Amino acid sequence: MTYPQTPRFVGRILDWPPVGFVARLALVGAYLLGGIVKLSDWPAAVAEQAHFGMSPPAMWAALTIAIELIGPLLILSGRLVWLGAGMLGVFTLLAAITANAFWSMPGGVARFMATNAFFEHTGLIGGFVLVAMITRRDRA
Structure with missing residues (x-):
């Protein structure tokens, strides 16, 4: 079976340099904003770290802020993208396990919402892997 090529107008949109930056900004924007809000x-x-049982909470808050600011800046700058993507991917996995442990919840709405949130976070992790792969491929 053969598949048609990407339509020309789609290719032009995808090849336009600002699209890549805007896509990376969409991927990391919530982290960047989260880091800025936490820093402010x-x-x-x-208190957020204490709520999730992280101890000592001040250390975890500082680490979270650093990851939420440095990771996106690396991805957006195009430098050490693999490191920024890795930082955010590992952080997102640990946060999803900590905040959305649906497997330990009884059935119902709360479990349903935690399950959705957990798998939405795994989708973000996939996005970080893809941005690192694309950057590596483009530089090869």
Whole structure:
């Protein structure tokens, strides 16, 4: 079976340089914003970590802020993209396991929502792998 080529107008859109940057910004935007918000409200950032049982919460808040700011900046800058993607991918997996442990919940709405959130986070991890792969391929 043969498949048609990418339509010309789609190829032009995908080849337009700003599209790649905007796509990377869409992928990392929530992390970047999260880091900025946490940095601007340190007590809330520490309280969030305490809420999830992370100890000591101030250390985890600082680490979270660093990852949420450095990871996106690496991806957006195009430098050490593999590192930024890896940082955010591992962080996202650990956060999903910590905050969305649907397997330990009884059935119902809360479990349904945690399950959806967990798998949405795995989709983000896939996006980080893809951005690292594309960057590596484009530089080869």
